[in-house]
Amino acid sequence: DTGVSQDPRHKITKRGQNVTFRCDPISEHNRLYWYRQTLGQGPEFLTYFQNEAQLEKSRLLSDRFSAERPKGSFSTLEIQRTEQGDSAMYLCASSPPFRLGNIQYFGAGTRLSVL
Amino acid sequence: QQQVKQSPQSLIVQKGGISIINCAYENTAFDYFPWYQQFPGKGPALLIAIRPDVSEKKEGRFTISFNKSAKQFSLHIMDSQPGDSATYFCAAGTSYGKLTFGQGTILTVHP
Numbered sequence: 676d677t678g679v680s681q682d683p684r685h686k687i688t689k690r691g692q693n694v695t696f697r698c699d700p701i702s703e704h705n706r707l708y709w710y711r712q713t714l715g716q717g718p719e720f721l722t723y724f725q726n727e728a729q730l731e732k733s734r735l736l737s738d739r740f741s742a743e744r745p746k747g748s749f750s751t752l753e754i755q756r757t758e759q760g761d762s763a764m765y766l767c768a769s770s771p772p773f774r775l776g777n778i779q780y781f782g783a784g785t786r787l788s789v790l
Numbered sequence: 791q792q793q794v795k796q797s798p799q800s801l802i803v804q805k806g807g808i809s810i811i812n813c814a815y816e817n818t819a820f821d822y823f824p825w826y827q828q829f830p831g832k833g834p835a836l837l838i839a840i841r842p843d844v845s846e847k848k849e850g851r852f853t854i855s856f857n858k859s860a861k862q863f864s865l866h867i868m869d870s871q872p873g874d875s876a877t878y879f880c881a882a883g884t885s886y887g888k889l890t891f892g893q894g895t896i897l898t899v900h901p
Contacts, residue, residue, distance in 0.1 A: 717879045717891030777822045781833035
């Protein structure tokens with residue numbers, strides 16, 4: 676068990692380009708979350724999956740953002756037509772099933788810089 | 791109603807001292823209150839968590855105190871060490887959904 680894995684760790688892109696991030700959760704974790712963290716702030720919820728179903732999306736997730744979790748395994752987060760305001764750390768977390776509480780294990784994140 | 795307010799923004803403590811960070815929440819539906827530690831360039835790591843059916847939980851040097859009527863909870867770090875220097879986040883959520891995080895506290899422990 677190597678923990679939550681995110682790829683890439685860093686992404687630099689030009690405004691207007693599309694970017695895609697990948698998250699591999701801990702094996703057998705059925706819940707997967709995406710958060711965004713800007714400098715000096717706590718993580719902000721973006722969206723969450725239980726298995727392959729996307730159960731909740733934040734208002735922060737504009738039409739330019741889309742997330743998928745095919746087959747309930749890894750997940751991708753795509754940002755289309757990136758803007759400078761999208762620059763942030765994108766964090767993925769996963770939770771095991773049938774646990775008391777909501778223990779979320781975070782990956783190291785993907786840092787996005789939009790030039 | 792979804793906010794979690796955390797204080798102080800930054801905290802400086804001498805080695806061996808007690809670090810105390812406070813959080814307040816508004817949503818009475820929250821029933822899970824974790825604390826996370828984050829080092830630069832890393833993702834948040836779970837330190838300790840509490841549910842509202844207990845008023846205190848201790849794990850090693852870390853203790854959560856919970857006041858349900860005041861809708862407040864706090865993290866106490868006993869015998870603080872330079873290695874504890876990091877950013878600490880409180881969070882609140884329900885059993886199976888998203889977490890709402892506080893703004894974070896930058897802790898510096900001087901040797």
